[in-house]
Amino acid sequence: MEDNTKVQNKNFVKIFFEELSRNSLVFIFLAILTGLIIGGILAAATTESIYQAFDISFSEGIKASAELIWNTYSSLFKGSFGKPNEMIAALFSGNKDEILTAFRPFLESLVTTIPYLFSGVAIALGFKAGVFNIGAEGQLYMGAIMAAWAGFTFKGLSPIVHVPLALGVGFLAGAVWGFIPGLLKAKTGAHEVINTIMMNYIAFNLTTFLVTGPFQDPNESFKTPVIEESAKLFRFFEPPLRFNIGFFIAIAAAVIIWFLLYKTTWGFEFRAVGLNPDASRYAGINSTLVTILAMSISGALSGLGGATMMLGVTFRQTQSLSTGYGFDSIAVALLANNHPLAVILTAMLFGFMRHGSRLMQLQTGIPIDIISILQGLIIFFLAAPAIIRTLYRLKEPKKEFETA
Amino acid sequence: METYNNKKVIKIEHTDIRKRIPLGVFFLIAGIFIWFVFSRNVDPGMITTFVMNPGGAQVLLPDMKFDTLTALNIIAVVCIVFGIFQIIRGFRQLTTLAIFIVGVLVTIGFLAWGAENTSINVGGMLRVMILRSVPITLGAMAAILCERAGVVNIAIEGMMITGALVAAIAGSAFGLWVGMLAAILAGGLASVLHAILSIKYKINQVISGTIINITTIGLTSYIVTKLLQNTNLQHLNNSGFFQPIQLPVLSRIPFFGPILFSHNIYIYFMYILVILLTVILFYTKWGLRLRAVGEHPKAADTLGVNVFRIRYVSVILGGLLAGFAGSFFVLGSIGYFEQAMTAGRGFISLAAMIFGKWTPIGSFGAGLLFGFAESLATNLSILNFPVKAELLLMLPYIITMVVLAGVVGRSRGPAAAGVPYEKESL
Numbered sequence: 119m120e121d122n123t124k125v126q127n128k129n130f131v132k133i134f135f136e137e138l139s140r141n142s143l144v145f146i147f148l149a150i151l152t153g154l155i156i157g158g159i160l161a162a163a164t165t166e167s168i169y170q171a172f173d174i175s176f177s178e179g180i181k182a183s184a185e186l187i188w189n190t191y192s193s194l195f196k197g198s199f200g201k202p203n204e205m206i207a208a209l210f211s212g213n214k215d216e217i218l219t220a221f222r223p224f225l226e227s228l229v230t231t232i233p234y235l236f237s238g239v240a241i242a243l244g245f246k247a248g249v250f251n252i253g254a255e256g257q258l259y260m261g262a263i264m265a266a267w268a269g270f271t272f273k274g275l276s277p278i279v280h281v282p283l284a285l286g287v288g289f290l291a292g293a294v295w296g297f298i299p300g301l302l303k304a305k306t307g308a309h310e311v312i313n314t315i316m317m318n319y320i321a322f323n324l325t326t327f328l329v330t331g332p333f334q335d336p337n338e339s340f341k342t343p344v345i346e347e348s349a350k351l352f353r354f355f356e357p358p359l360r361f362n363i364g365f366f367i368a369i370a371a372a373v374i375i376w377f378l379l380y381k382t383t384w385g386f387e388f389r390a391v392g393l394n395p396d397a398s399r400y401a402g403i404n405s406t407l408v409t410i411l412a413m414s415i416s417g418a419l420s421g422l423g424g425a426t427m428m429l430g431v432t433f434r435q436t437q438s439l440s441t442g443y444g445f446d447s448i449a450v451a452l453l454a455n456n457h458p459l460a461v462i463l464t465a466m467l468f469g470f471m472r473h474g475s476r477l478m479q480l481q482t483g484i485p486i487d488i489i490s491i492l493q494g495l496i497i498f499f500l501a502a503p504a505i506i507r508t509l510y511r512l513k514e515p516k517k518e519f520e521t522a
Numbered sequence: 523m524e525t526y527n528n529k530k531v532i533k534i535e536h537t538d539i540r541k542r543i544p545l546g547v548f549f550l551i552a553g554i555f556i557w558f559v560f561s562r563n564v565d566p567g568m569i570t571t572f573v574m575n576p577g578g579a580q581v582l583l584p585d586m587k588f589d590t591l592t593a594l595n596i597i598a599v600v601c602i603v604f605g606i607f608q609i610i611r612g613f614r615q616l617t618t619l620a621i622f623i624v625g626v627l628v629t630i631g632f633l634a635w636g637a638e639n640t641s642i643n644v645g646g647m648l649r650v651m652i653l654r655s656v657p658i659t660l661g662a663m664a665a666i667l668c669e670r671a672g673v674v675n676i677a678i679e680g681m682m683i684t685g686a687l688v689a690a691i692a693g694s695a696f697g698l699w700v701g702m703l704a705a706i707l708a709g710g711l712a713s714v715l716h717a718i719l720s721i722k723y724k725i726n727q728v729i730s731g732t733i734i735n736i737t738t739i740g741l742t743s744y745i746v747t748k749l750l751q752n753t754n755l756q757h758l759n760n761s762g763f764f765q766p767i768q769l770p771v772l773s774r775i776p777f778f779g780p781i782l783f784s785h786n787i788y789i790y791f792m793y794i795l796v797i798l799l800t801v802i803l804f805y806t807k808w809g810l811r812l813r814a815v816g817e818h819p820k821a822a823d824t825l826g827v828n829v830f831r832i833r834y835v836s837v838i839l840g841g842l843l844a845g846f847a848g849s850f851f852v853l854g855s856i857g858y859f860e861q862a863m864t865a866g867r868g869f870i871s872l873a874a875m876i877f878g879k880w881t882p883i884g885s886f887g888a889g890l891l892f893g894f895a896e897s898l899a900t901n902l903s904i905l906n907f908p909v910k911a912e913l914l915l916m917l918p919y920i921i922t923m924v925v926l927a928g929v930v931g932r933s934r935g936p937a938a939a940g941v942p943y944e945k946e947s948l
Contacts, residue, residue: 164748250728252676298923308926309935311676311728312876315869316919327912385600448732480609485747498733 146453150505152468153495158187160491161484164289190482197477198227198470218355223473225245225361229431231469233258235368236423237447238465239375240416242456246379247412248301248392254420255313255444256321257295261288261421262428263325266435267333269345269428280348285367285425292421293414295321300413304406310413316442329435342435351430364426368437369462371419388412446472449497468493545617546608551680553601554710560635561594568586570634571641575651576780583645583777590638597631628788629894635903636909647897649781655886656792656854657682657864657892660847661871662878662885663799664709664840670803670880672816672938676731677716678844679868680738681709683847687742690859691750693852701761709845710838717837721774721830724942743861750859760774763857788854792886795843799882812836816936819943829943844868873922880935892918 162168162183172179199205200223208220218225237254244251251257265288272280299313328342336344351362379385390398390409399405423443428435450468454460471493475486499506568590573581604624607613613620622729633642661678668675685705693701712734719730748761764786772783803809814822815832823829851863870892876882877891894920899911 160744164745166752166754208701250726252732302923302927306927309922309940311674312872312926313923315676316873316923319866319869319919321918323912323916327910327916330912336893424718445736448729449736452729476726481746485744487740487744487747490736491744494733494737494740497729498719498737501729502719502723504723 144519145503145506146500149496149499150425152499152506152509153492154191156495157488157492157517158190161190161488162186173374177411182494190410190478190484194471194474194478196474197223198474200224214219218359222359224475225355226357227473228365229360230365230473231444231466232430234370234447234450234465234468235372235462236426237420237444238450238454238461239372239458240423241447241451242454242461243375243379243419244412244416245451245456246392247388249300249310249409249412249416251296251314251413251416251450252311253295253299253317253417254447254454255442256314256318257292257417257420258444259321259325260295261424263435264291264335265327265425265428266342266345268401269349269498270343273346275348277348280346281351281429283402284345284349284429285422288425288428289418289422292424294416295421297410297414298418300410303413304409325435340436344434345429349429350433351426353430360431362430364365364430367426368423372458372462375419379458396452414454444495449493452497453500542612543609545621546605548625549601549605549608552624553598553605556594556601556631557598559599560589560631561598563633564591564594564638566827567593568638570637570639571642573641574645574777575643576645576777585641590634593634594631597627600627611862642901645777645781649899650897650900651890652789653787653892653893654896656788657847657850657867658874658890658892659792659796659886660850660869661844662874662889663795663869663882664843664847665872665875665915666799666880666882666885667836667840667843669875669939670816670936671812671818671833672936672941672943673720673833674727674731674940675836675837675840676728676872677712677734678871679864679866680735681712681841681844682848682851682864682868683862684712685709685737685743685845686851686860686863687745689849689852690761691758694758698853701853702846703847706842706845709848710842713838713841713844716841720942721833721837722946727940739862746859746861759858761852761857763853765853775802786854787851796882796886803882813936816938819938823945833943846896870918873918876926876935877922881912918921
């Protein structure tokens with residue numbers, strides 16, 4: 119009764135926002151927006167010229183800050199998508215070269231998206247099955263180094279054989295790196311978070327050892343030899359553009375994992391174990407096997423991500439390969455609420471931000487690291503919904519099913 | 523009563539055998555490995571020299587010179603004898619000591635083999651080991667405080683790096699002690715965030731930790747690139763560091779004095795904190811409550827212990843400690859901040875915590891072991907050892923996984939770690 123009268127008293131806008139707040143998409147949007155606002159404030163607060171502007175007058179300061187924040191985010195946008203006017207002009211001109219030049223940032227951002235996509239799906243799959251794969255980074259390293267090995271060792275193969283072989287080796291290497299913590303969790307109860315962290319550091323050290331030792335290029339130290347031409351992934355355009363078939367493999371992987379998780383019995387068992395391992399064991403599901411499989415597949419996907427990076431982008435491994443793709447992918451998966459298809463979008467968001475940030479640093483002097491801060495803030499606001507609700511005066515959504 | 527007792531005895535013997543045989547086999551393998559791999563590669567008559575000079579000692583020990591092959595053979599035989607004894611009879615209460623002795627012997631064998639015909643400064647290496655163990659041990663104790671109270675904290679790394687940056691800035695501006703204090707507070711602040719997220723909002727504690735790690739590592743790199751590399755502000759990243767203090771009497775002990783008692787203030791704080799935390803955790807009422815909250819929060823709550831308050835206090839104390847550990851990288855070591863200078867030490871701390879079975883003294887031991895691995899790894903590259911440093915640096919992680927899996931020894935964490943506590947509504 120009381121509720122009804124309250125609703126009538128509220129104005130339309132408030133009801134509108136309440137309706138929206140039930141929608142998780144708006145929620146994600148608000149989390150990203152809040153993250154961007156705080157990031158902008160940080161950028162302004164750490165820039166000297168802003169303080170000089172504030173010395174002149176308050177309005178000057180506000181104006182300078184707004185300008186800086188606008189410049190930062192617009193160069194981030196231009197770096198990740200391209201300049202909109204150039205893109206439109208190029209499309210109208212119909213000249214292929216011009217179109218490619220204008221769309222180059224966009225295509226390169228898609229390249230950066232690939233490892234996020236693989237590792238994001240990997241971590242999302244793990245979460246769905248109740249395991250927290252924090253070792254995506256190490257699995258990515260292992261996939262990359264082993265794919266490189268397969269790429270430069272076998273010579274004279276046809277690309278039809280060599281590419282799948284090298285990808286398969288990377289896939290397997292990642293799978294092994296996921297299998298070990300999975301097995302340990304299932305058989306001894308050792309927590310997978312700790313074990314995957316340990317496996318990460320084993321992978322980093324092993325990679326350094328291999329790159330400076332057995333796999334080292336005889337002519338150049340601290341690098342593996344360049345992989346054979348036959349192992350390189352197909353690229354759609356001429357050299358400066360690195361957009362390759364790996365992107366579509368990644369999309370396919372996301373779709374396949376989605377299909378397996380939501381449309382097959384096997385996936386149902388995975389999700390059941392993730393929701394309640396004890397209940398699913400009583401229901402006759404082999405939860406030990408599910409845990410091991412989930413970690414192995416998760417690792418394999420991440421390894422495949424490393425392999426596609428190696429065969430499609432870098433072609434040789436140096437000591438530092440990834441700049442934390444595996445760690446950022448935890449945020450990618452969380453932002454997508456661990457749904458494999460949503461991961462495609464969130465991975466693109468992160469890939470575009472990561473790639474665009476280079477131009478941003480060049481043009482505005484705001485360091486690339488702001489991207490990590492933004493990522494942290496966004497998952498912070500997503501993870502603590504109450505903070506967003508308080509900030510935007512959103513009402514807590516009513517639970518449809520009350521638990522007894 | 524009688525049958526009950528019998529059953530109990532049988533059960534103990536059963537677990538004993540399960541642990542005994544693999545450990546014995548492990549000793550045997552170590553011995554055989556030294557015999558076949560190390561000894562076979564050494565020519566007779568080679569001399570290894572262990573230099574016993576940690577630096578700054580008043581009383582110098584003479585260098586130890588010995589015949590490499592003889593030493594290796596003796597070590598191999600001792601390891602094999604230990605292994606056979608362990609399989610047949612078992613060391614029982616002395617197992618830990620036996621593991622320690624075999625470990626030391628294998629290490630000596632490795633050093634003797636690697637430094638055949640040259641010399642290696644064992645004293646200096648042990649001194650560096652103590653230094654390297656400081657952040658790992660302090661970080662492990664921070665993690666212990668959190669986990670014993672039932673809150674998993676993988677954000678030690680993030681809290682450390684925050685502490686390191688704050689120590690550099692505050693230390694440059696206001697002096698070393700202020701820098702240390704500010705770093706401690708900064709670590710505490712980060713842990714308040716972790717506490718609120720994981721205790722109040724009941725977010726998955728690993729996710730909360732990940733948030734803190736991503737944000738703080740990004741933020742510190744951002745501040746360094748944007749501000750501290752700026753020429754006007756460079757003076758804010760030049761704090762200097764604490765000078766070593768020679769403890770009276772103790773530092774004059776031959777050999778061990780300079781290794782243990784002629785360091786800067788951080789090392790002494792570490793000794794004190796290890797003892798202090800052991801006493802607090804295991805010999806005070808508060809420590810008992812803290813452990814109860816970590817093992818069975820509902821039972822503790824029933825007995826009137828305020829679960830939430832204990833968890834808040836211990837997580838924040840852990841954060842203060844982690845901030846302190848972070849300040850070591852700047853104020854106890856090089857005197858300025860570098861990007862990502864903690865280099866995963868926060869995660870190694872977690873390994874040390876597990877390795878030390880969630881006890882301060884145990885994790886101090888683990889810290890020393892991991893510190894030794896780091897110290898040895900830096901020496902390997904200098905001495906042209908036939909083994910790559912990276913392979914050696916992998917060992918601590920592998921050992922941790924083996925221990926966690928219970929193959930050799932068993933390490934179990936607090937039962938309620940990672941589970942948010944939900945007070946039942948009446």
